[in-house]
Amino acid sequence: xxxxxxxxxxxxxxxxxxxxxxxxxxxxxxxxxxxxxxxxxxxxxxxxxxxxxxxxxxxxxxxxxxxxxxxxxxxxxxxxxxxxxxxxxxxxxxxxxxxxxxxxxxxxxxxxxxxxxxxxxxxxxxxxxxxxxxxxxxxxxxxxxxxxxxxxxxxxxxxxxxxxxxxxxxxxxxxxxxxxxxx
Numbered sequence: 001x002x003x004x005x006x007x008x009x010x011x012x013x014x015x016x017x018x019x020x021x022x023x024x025x026x027x028x029x030x031x032x033x034x035x036x037x038x039x040x041x042x043x044x045x046x047x048x049x050x051x052x053x054x055x056x057x058x059x060x061x062x063x064x065x066x067x068x069x070x071x072x073x074x075x076x077x078x079x080x081x082x083x084x085x086x087x088x089x090x091x092x093x094x095x096x097x098x099x100x101x102x103x104x105x106x107x108x109x110x111x112x113x114x115x116x117x118x119x120x121x122x123x124x125x126x127x128x129x130x131x132x133x134x135x136x137x138x139x140x141x142x143x144x145x146x147x148x149x150x151x152x153x154x155x156x157x158x159x160x161x162x163x164x165x166x167x168x169x170x171x172x173x174x175x176x177x178x179x180x181x182x183x
Contacts, residue, residue, distance in 0.1 A: 046150050049121070053148070056106060056118035057159045060099060060144065063108070064161035067097075070129070070139045076101045078127050078142060099144070101125035106146060122146040122157075 010018075064070075064080060071091060072079040077100040081091050098109040106119040123146065130141035145158040 042151050049119075049148055049150055052119045053157055059108065059118060060142075060159050061161040063097060063099075064142055065164045067163060070142060070163070071096060073127055073129065073139075075127075076125070099127075101146070106144070119146065119148070122148050 063082070067080040067082050068084065069081040069091070070078060071081050077098050079096050079098050082095055082097050084090075085095050086092070093111050096111065100107055100109055100115070101122075102115070104121060104123055105117050106122050106125060107115040107117045109115040125144065125146040128143040128145070129139045140163045141160070142162075143158060143160045145156060147154050147156055149155075
């Protein structure tokens with residue numbers, strides 16, 4: 001009679017073994033899910049930073065390529081003369097755009113407008129020009145390099161841009177406009 005009772009159900013040891021196997025499978029599944037979530041988050045962060053670098057490269061390259069002149073530079077920003085909007089042959093502040101490194105952000109700033117953040121998390125931003133000994137008005141090439149931390153590694157990026165149509169011939173040695181670009 002005893003033998004029949006044991007054949008009808010699971011023993012305590014069998015239940016413990018089943019629970020142990022299920023626990024191992026659940027632990028492996030939870031670990032895999034956590035790892036996939038962390039990898040997905042890292043990948044999304046890297047993709048966002050790469051998109052910011054591509055956008056900044058295109059925006060800065062087009063802006064510099066189509067501007068008239070690189071008017072000024074400091075360690076943290078450069079000033080470019082976009083165009084002579086009012087045809088007065090004077091470089092007005094309203095016709096300038098600033099490319100700046102402010103608080104770990106690379107941004108564009110037009111007078112009277114809010115800054116446009118191109119790259120939100122960068123460091124060690126450096127502005128370089130074709131020939132440092134040239135007068136500011138004679139410069140035609142800009143290189144902006146910066147660091148971005150991606151997945152615990154710091155990567156160095158560089159954006160290079162050159163003026164397509166330089167307007168330095170319109171200025172005298174003092175930097176004053178002497179001729180119109182329409183002449």
